[in-house]
Amino acid sequence: MAQEYLDMDTIKYLLYDVHGLNELLAYERFQDHDMESLGLFIDSVKEFADRELFPYFKEMDEHPAYHKEGTVIVHKQVDVMMKKGGEMGLIAAPFDYEHGGLQLPAMAYTTAAYILDAANNHLPGYAGLTLGSAELIVHFANEELNATYVPKMLAGEWGGTMCLTEPQAGSSLSDITTKAIPTDEGYYKISGQKIFISGGDTQYAENIVHLVLARIEGAPAGTKGISLFVVPKNRPNADGSLQYNDVMTVADFQKMGQRGYCTTHLGFGDKDDCRGWLVGEPHQGLKYMFLMMNGARIAVGRGAAAIAMAAYQASLEYANERPQGRKLTSTGKKNPDENQSLIIEHPDVRRMLLLQKAIAEASLSLVLLASRYQDIKQATNDESERNKYHLLLEMIIPIVKTYPSEAGAVAVNNGLQVLGGYGFCSDFILQQYYRDIRISAIYEGTTGIQSQDLLGRKITMENGKALALLAAEIRETMGTASAYDDLKPYAEKLGAKLTLSQEVLNFLMPFAKKGDYERYLADANLFMEFLSIVVIGWLWLDMAIKAKQRLLTGDMNYSEAFYESKIHTMKFYFRYELPKTTGLAESLMDPEALTVKTDKKVFV
Amino acid sequence: MAQEYLDMDTIKYLLYDVHGLNELLAYERFQDHDMESLGLFIDSVKEFADRELFPYFKEMDEHPAYHKEGTVIVHKQVDVMMKKGGEMGLIAAPFDYEHGGLQLPAMAYTTAAYILDAANNHLPGYAGLTLGSAELIVHFANEELNATYVPKMLAGEWGGTMCLTEPQAGSSLSDITTKAIPTDEGYYKISGQKIFISGGDTQYAENIVHLVLARIEGAPAGTKGISLFVVPKNRPNADGSLQYNDVMTVADFQKMGQRGYCTTHLGFGDKDDCRGWLVGEPHQGLKYMFLMMNGARIAVGRGAAAIAMAAYQASLEYANERPQGRKLTSTGKKNPDENQSLIIEHPDVRRMLLLQKAIAEASLSLVLLASRYQDIKQATNDESERNKYHLLLEMIIPIVKTYPSEAGAVAVNNGLQVLGGYGFCSDFILQQYYRDIRISAIYEGTTGIQSQDLLGRKITMENGKALALLAAEIRETMGTASAYDDLKPYAEKLGAKLTLSQEVLNFLMPFAKKGDYERYLADANLFMEFLSIVVIGWLWLDMAIKAKQRLLTGDMNYSEAFYESKIHTMKFYFRYELPKTTGLAESLMDPEALTVKTDKKVFV
Numbered sequence A, B: 001m002a003q004e005y006l007d008m009d010t011i012k013y014l015l016y017d018v019h020g021l022n023e024l025l026a027y028e029r030f031q032d033h034d035m036e037s038l039g040l041f042i043d044s045v046k047e048f049a050d051r052e053l054f055p056y057f058k059e060m061d062e063h064p065a066y067h068k069e070g071t072v073i074v075h076k077q078v079d080v081m082m083k084k085g086g087e088m089g090l091i092a093a094p095f096d097y098e099h100g101g102l103q104l105p106a107m108a109y110t111t112a113a114y115i116l117d118a119a120n121n122h123l124p125g126y127a128g129l130t131l132g133s134a135e136l137i138v139h140f141a142n143e144e145l146n147a148t149y150v151p152k153m154l155a156g157e158w159g160g161t162m163c164l165t166e167p168q169a170g171s172s173l174s175d176i177t178t179k180a181i182p183t184d185e186g187y188y189k190i191s192g193q194k195i196f197i198s199g200g201d202t203q204y205a206e207n208i209v210h211l212v213l214a215r216i217e218g219a220p221a222g223t224k225g226i227s228l229f230v231v232p233k234n235r236p237n238a239d240g241s242l243q244y245n246d247v248m249t250v251a252d253f254q255k256m257g258q259r260g261y262c263t264t265h266l267g268f269g270d271k272d273d274c275r276g277w278l279v280g281e282p283h284q285g286l287k288y289m290f291l292m293m294n295g296a297r298i299a300v301g302r303g304a305a306a307i308a309m310a311a312y313q314a315s316l317e318y319a320n321e322r323p324q325g326r327k328l329t330s331t332g333k334k335n336p337d338e339n340q341s342l343i344i345e346h347p348d349v350r351r352m353l354l355l356q357k358a359i360a361e362a363s364l365s366l367v368l369l370a371s372r373y374q375d376i377k378q379a380t381n382d383e384s385e386r387n388k389y390h391l392l393l394e395m396i397i398p399i400v401k402t403y404p405s406e407a408g409a410v411a412v413n414n415g416l417q418v419l420g421g422y423g424f425c426s427d428f429i430l431q432q433y434y435r436d437i438r439i440s441a442i443y444e445g446t447t448g449i450q451s452q453d454l455l456g457r458k459i460t461m462e463n464g465k466a467l468a469l470l471a472a473e474i475r476e477t478m479g480t481a482s483a484y485d486d487l488k489p490y491a492e493k494l495g496a497k498l499t500l501s502q503e504v505l506n507f508l509m510p511f512a513k514k515g516d517y518e519r520y521l522a523d524a525n526l527f528m529e530f531l532s533i534v535v536i537g538w539l540w541l542d543m544a545i546k547a548k549q550r551l552l553t554g555d556m557n558y559s560e561a562f563y564e565s566k567i568h569t570m571k572f573y574f575r576y577e578l579p580k581t582t583g584l585a586e587s588l589m590d591p592e593a594l595t596v597k598t599d600k601k602v603f604v
Helices: A008-018 A035-062 A076-087 A106-119 A124-140 A143-154 A285-291 A293-321 A347-379 A383-418 A420-424 A430-441 A447-458 A461-482 A488-513 A517-522 A524-553 A560-576 A580-588 B008-018 B035-062 B076-087 B106-119 B124-140 B143-154 B285-291 B293-321 B347-379 B383-418 B420-424 B430-441 B447-458 B461-482 B488-513 B517-522 B524-553 B560-576 B580-588
Strands: A066-068 A071-073 A158-163 A179-182 A188-198 A207-216 A227-232 A234-236 A242-244 A247-252 A263-268 A275-278 B066-068 B071-073 B158-163 B179-182 B188-198 B207-216 B227-232 B234-236 B242-244 B247-252 B263-268 B275-278
Touching: A008 A035, A008 A106, A008 A347, A008 A524, A008 A560, A035 A076, A035 A106, A035 A430, A066 A247, A071 A247, A076 A124, A106 A124, A106 A293, A106 A347, A124 A143, A124 A158, A124 A207, A124 A227, A124 A285, A124 A293, A143 A158, A143 A207, A143 A227, A158 A188, A188 A207, A188 A227, A207 A285, A227 A234, A227 A285, A285 A293, A293 A347, A293 A383, A293 A430, A347 A383, A347 A524, A347 A560, A347 B447, A347 B517, A347 B524, A383 A420, A383 A430, A383 A447, A383 A461, A383 A524, A420 A430, A430 B430, A447 A461, A447 A517, A447 A524, A447 B347, A461 A488, A461 A524, A488 A517, A488 A524, A488 A560, A488 A580, A517 B347, A524 A560, A524 A580, A524 B347, A580 B580, B008 B035, B008 B106, B008 B347, B008 B524, B008 B560, B035 B076, B035 B106, B035 B430, B066 B247, B071 B247, B076 B124, B106 B124, B106 B293, B106 B347, B124 B143, B124 B158, B124 B207, B124 B227, B124 B285, B124 B293, B143 B158, B143 B207, B143 B227, B158 B188, B188 B207, B188 B227, B207 B285, B227 B234, B227 B285, B285 B293, B293 B347, B293 B383, B293 B430, B347 B383, B347 B524, B347 B560, B383 B420, B383 B430, B383 B447, B383 B461, B383 B524, B420 B430, B447 B461, B447 B517, B447 B524, B461 B488, B461 B524, B488 B517, B488 B524, B488 B560, B488 B580, B524 B560, B524 B580
Parallel strands: A158 A207, A179 A207, B158 B207, B179 B207
Antiparallel strands: A066 A071, A179 A188, A188 A263, A188 A275, A207 A227, A227 A275, A234 A242, A247 A263, B066 B071, B179 B188, B188 B263, B188 B275, B207 B227, B227 B275, B234 B242, B247 B263
């Protein structure tokens, strides 16, 4: 087991130097916070993660959650995560004061959750989904539902889940069939099956509050007929006592990774006694769910970014300690009389470590950027500013979900490879990160779905305004970089890629315009990879600028080497990752359609 | 669990139509075989794999091999694999008649082993390593050692292993310290520790014959002082009885995948009573080992190719059965009143399936090509022909080991993604393939080591002659393709890439010439990826030509759609994979050295 799972200096550098958390504190919403109180909060979370999360990471994998007699038995730290985490405000953090929250900036809350994810990615989801389902109630449900459920949820006493997926529908929510029959008593009778419900049941939860998508009898077909309900496992009686609400934990799903974070199959209304309470208006359920989906997607990206970082730390630690082989001499041979080198001295190992560093640190930067957009959007009183950050946020959300998930898995793969045979062995932790991170590209909309969202909705949003705003942000960073002689060439490289992205879109757009959406979106996945690489190049250029400025002014919170390493990693990214866009653009602008189904039989 | 793990038509197409197994039968060495007997052999192997391997695949993962009181307890099918496999000639197949072998072409033997790998990759290694260690004895050891060990090994009664790695040395064999002290009785006393020994012990093996690299007392340092020994677990007495030879199974390694294929830690001579017999001459051990290493490296590539194929079959089966979502209409929306589509109708799913098909089938083609080179090299009496195929084989070996391992893992990753959330669940088999294939990039020389071999040794071999021969083969295929109007553009694309590869080498060579080998090899990994993509493009073009010819002549063994699908997949490969070389070349020709260690601290 590795000693460390994080680089707190880099976290603080990104939070303060790069993304300017302090600037946010000028907004009225955050006026009760200051840099010192936020710093203390983050440090206390790290201390909590060190003590209560990280030490149990491996054993939660080795002793997964399991289904037994209608309930799911989880590790005891799940209870600690919920109750102590609740006490610490880890669920209440982003909520308004009036709902019992702390009004913490999303950037600070996200940093806290990232630390927890890096320490032990099997635990934070229990709190995170409770937060997410409480948000749905707070935003869309009536006061009674708020009063009944939210305080218990924010305290970590009751858990919460999101119940979307059904066996026959998968990602296609228009096909869900869970039924809600109105009654005269104000509640609905719920019946149906939901699968892949994370955190759906534990032996510790006094109650679990499910936010369930279902169809009210007679509702229109498709996504327009879906409503949202609060369906508790146990329904509170008038006297505060709890009564079983006919929500059955039918089974669980055993998984390749993240095995301590239970995934359940729930059955509602098997005995015709399952009551659900409508959230907001009928038939608006999917809209509500998706208004809250950004948070869930940032959370997945954040978790993947954190796993990539933890894996990087573990493989760096190994590379710094493991002697093996020797440097090549000028004859191309090795000299056996020399001492062995540490493997971190070999170029190929350095390449794998730099790749991990480039991906892991930029993924965190991306997640914090999204949180910053969220914060400004929420905190500003200026409508045009709100709209700008709303569009920027919408624009990058699919990338925030996808890049850390996909590139993060590549980073962990390289981390495993650094350890050679040991990387494949259960005694070392890399193989667990390798398995755990793999779910990220599936959770909350697969990479395929995110890519369709990016190219199909976000790029075309308000006639391309979201994309134009993003491009303007990138150009601004390029402008700043151009003022520094040694950064200018990188700004130019990035500019060329921005131009290339426009060429790609010019090639694709006519398909959409003539109504051939299938062809337009057929390579959305490649476009996602293409645009992600450009965006990450932008974030690295920005990190390099901020480092350069510190080096030039001498106003340094960290060592000179720390700032130099950021510039070095930017150069690495531009040399090894950015060129991939050239081939991707070549593929994207190839006129031949080979993946759209025709009469020709392809899979023979 | 999926129903099928192979596409026998494609195997036969590659074996007969593409790589012309029948042509090999003209060589005297193979004169006793004919197409019918080889076909029967392959079918009988498939039948054996269906019955004895595939049904146990999942349970061998769920109940891994484990160490208990000095032995390793493995699944009962290990015994079947060894004994029945031995009876069927699966170990003896490639050996000469005089050693009890069948003189089967490597192409046929490789096909058989590939079928076994695809059915259950946890089992064939037990036989494969027995074959490999018997080969070492046959080629380099004296008659007595041959007589004592080889017949029992080829029959599958005794297992065999290769003992190279030691805890302190890892991939750096020059640092091994296992000791061999000569005695007057002709044997050596062996003492030391070996780790990562695959198939090192089972409760079924009456004996296991270890081929051990060790240093004779007083031998020179480094690789020049390493000798090879036969060190049986139990030494045969003159009367044929067996006596324990002080080879202790100290522990095993629990792994992320391939959990039914045990990996052991062996201790030799703990009680000062471990006898070893020298193979061949002293200090030639590493040379002997590496003369036999090609076989081991082909075997790893073959195993990875087989896993990628089995995973493809499983995900194809799922995609053909799973309804979900709908096609996009001309408004870009979906019509909920329509029936659900099968997911195989969605372009992004088709892309993932075609990528798997492109990688899996080409990987097999590559492995068969290497076997063909082996066969001609071994069977020919013409020295210049032998030298040609020797060089071609050496040239492609690192790619044969690496491409199926690295691209195969990407293929399986896409296969898992096709299943969405189910892909991550233990009830579905994709997650097992995902874990199993990950070892391939580590076994028998990691991807880093293969890449150094490719760029450092193979490219420069005989002043570039091996590379020139390979380029000539590729150009010949391009020439043939150019005769067909619809294949000609692809031949031209491939030609451009061949030119680009020369540009890359022109850029890199000066570093080697001025003795800066570290810089020369720093990006060997990227060069491996680059050249692999070109080679696979060549193999796809070749497959498309052979399909085209069948379609034109009408002399078809399979459906028209079968041949069309090969051409379609070639086009897919050229549109989605070949362009990656552009970005790789950009990276490879970037003058900035960022991974070679300098005084600058990079990992801060």
